[in-house]
Amino acid sequence: MDSDVIIELRGVNKSYSLEQRPVRRLIDQLLGRVDRGHQHHALWDVDLRIRRGEVVGLIGRNGAGKSTLLQVVCGVLDPTSGTRRVQGRIAALLELGAGFNPDLSGRENVRLNGPLLGLSLAQIESRMDEIIAFAGIGEYIDQPVRSYSSGMFVRLAFSMATSVDPDILVIDEALSVGDGVFARKSFERIMALKDRGATILFCSHSLFQVEQLCSRALWINNGRVQFDGPSHLAVVEYSAWLARQEQAGPAPTANTTESDSARIEALALRPPADGGGAYRSGVDELCVEMRVQSDPAIACPSLGLVLYTEDGRSIASAGNWLDGHVLQRDASGQIRAQLAFPALPLLKGRYTLSLYVLCDRAINLYAAAEHALSFEVVQDNVQQGIVALPHAWRPFPSS
Incomplete structure (x- = not known):
């Protein structure tokens, strides 16, 4: 793989068996047999090359395959077929705090989950004070996580996930978390990682955010990449497709x-x-x-x-x-x-x-x-359309 290409997917497919009998699925897996029954195809033949320092957005409707693609990139899921190559340390903001044990304290959860992010015990201890300070939960760090408010929980999870100085930051609808002040802090930390040259994959339904943050975007529909190019063009293509899909839909509500x-x-x-x-x-x-x-x-x-x-x-x-x-x-x-x-x-x-x-x-x-x-x-004339553009009629120039 080109040294400047930090993420590369070639012919990646991801499918899930719709076999309703668990015993049949277990036997097939134990025997290494390919399930030939009904399948749900989450990704179809995805080719993707992302260079170091790129900020790439993912857009598309719910169920289009965006989160599955991010999980394949992060190694949470293995592709059914095709190859995945990733260079560098990944920090993934997919489901904040998914690995936290509610009966352990915040400090104990940091120690427990740190190795999953690639941190040694020494690195965890050296960064502990910074993680606690950024989360802003004070003395609650030594209380069981089950006693945390939802805001305290996500603040600690975010602080830990972004403390590893990643080469690749993956964000799935988690750009801002917690209250307004912390949302600002979380955004500043993400921007600092971007400024340091981290590669960022950002999945969001906010087309405005994608266009503001990302130089490049992928529009995904039914597991297939429909467009891969400049973010403003991806937004135009996706918006036009949405308009066609929603022509017969209800009027927007307040x-x-x-x-x-x-x-x-x-x-x-x-x-x-x-x-x-x-x-x-x-x-x-x-x-x-x-x-x-x-x-x-x-x-x-x-x-x-x-x-x-x-x-x-x-x-x-x-x-x-x-x-x-x-x-x-x-x-x-x-x-x-x-x-x-x-x-x-x-x-x-x-x-x-x-x-x-x-x-x-x-x-x-x-x-x-x-x-x-x-x-x-x-209006008092028969001009057609939505907007009256400034215009001028001129005689054709003589030769």
Whole structure:
């Protein structure tokens, strides 16, 4: 294998027997027989080469095979056929704390699980204070894990999993864990590993996070790699496929989430200038007014808005960090902001709007009000489409 290629899969297939009789499965395994019955194929003929220092995202629907692929890379699963070659130490954030014994203390669990991460007993003891300090659970480190809150549990598991200075970091929907302050710490640690040249495999349903973090992404569907290339192109391909699949689906519904880090207190649209119920295309300003309460102990969050068609297709977005706008936040952590779309270029139709509150780097999601506002646009001409693009007619230049 090329010395610069740290992960290589060739013709990897992974299948599971659907044989319902356990005794039959056991006999087949003991005799080394191949099960010719019904199979569930989780991966089909996967070829993958990842170079040292690459940050690669995995996207796809639930059940597409993303987690299976990560488990094969980590050696948790063996491929049914094909070859897997991996160079370097792996830290996998798959199921945080899966190997913890609830009756042992946090300290004892660190000692028990450290060797599974490739640490010697001496290395475990030398890093123990750092692991405890980063987890921030204080004296509870010597209490049985079963007495931990869910937040304490994942903080200790994350702290331990990322303390091994890995060559390869594998993240399966675990980019941020615990409360807002710890989520920030966990993200900073992951970014530090990235900056030191660690290879990162990041699996997430958040296409925004994948595009922000990863230079390359794989779209997987039904166990097959459908696209492998620049992350922004992978997101475009996957989003277009989703739109085709969901054409006959229901309209999106409003959904609000919040966290200890932030919550959305108010979100409204300023009425059109003429006082009517609909906005006039190319005439009225669409002004979004928002009020967000954030934890003053964390860095000022970022705000992002997305406009959608009535059937849920995203058509435009804006973020204060993208526009170079610095949000104003008072001492209590409250943010008040407005976003205006002058002479609204949308054409006739019904639309919805979502607000997202993200960390200061615009990656970790703190709060969201999805499809929280709806509005209608009318127009006085027959122009077709969704948006009126600036354009100009010109005579053909003479030769």
